Amino acid sequence: MKRRTLLKGSLTASVAGVAAAAGLLAPQMVLAAWPKAAFTVKGVDNAVKTLMGSNSMADSGAIKIKAPAIAENGAVVNIAVTTSLKNVSSISILVEKNASPLTSSFNLSAVTVPFIKTRVKVAKTSSVIAVVKSGGKLFKAGREVKVTIGGCGG
């Protein structure tokens, strides 16, 4: 009886081991194409760390975010990010209070001007954060967007 439980136990353990190995492998395969983990993880710091491999960000006044102070429709919020930082390789836009903060990340080439304008969904009044990778370092800036519900216009 004891032997059976042992066998059973080791079998489950090995199955779990295989599953874990598969689980470990899968995100890497996904990462090569689209960083799913970064888009689903909760918390701004976690999202940036998953995406960039580091979340040590310096606040920067050189990043300008253009966003409405009050957004009547949280489903469509215009966000423009521009920066005077040099050697910008990527611009990411995060919404702090969204279930998954990372909305989008733009990888720029050497000839691309560090400017991005897009539209994102903002679940509720939240800080919109732009993370800029410049010369291998991360910089961030934030801006509050109020979302009104009910269409009174605020």
Add this chain to the structure above:
Amino acid sequence: MANSIRPRAWVDSGVTTLKMIISHPMETGLRKDKATGKKIPAHYIESVIVKHNDKVVLDALLGPAVSKNPFIQCKFKGAAKGDALKISWTDSKGGSDTGEVKIS
């Protein structure tokens, strides 16, 4: 999904501006169908790539939090009037489309 991309590009003092709107539902997978009460499955664009002369100028990774019918505007240097830009996207269900625009 032909012609899902509506781009416009122009060059002004050496800087090319590209604006585009892609027709796409961008479902988060969290929204419920009011009639049936069932969740609408997630369906969103994951990647948009813009190429000029086969060189990538913008590689955008999008998530479900980008608004329906995504709008993207970017600027880059080094292109001239009449050059073609190639735009392509892929979504979470394996769908994709490509488009081209001439810089004016």
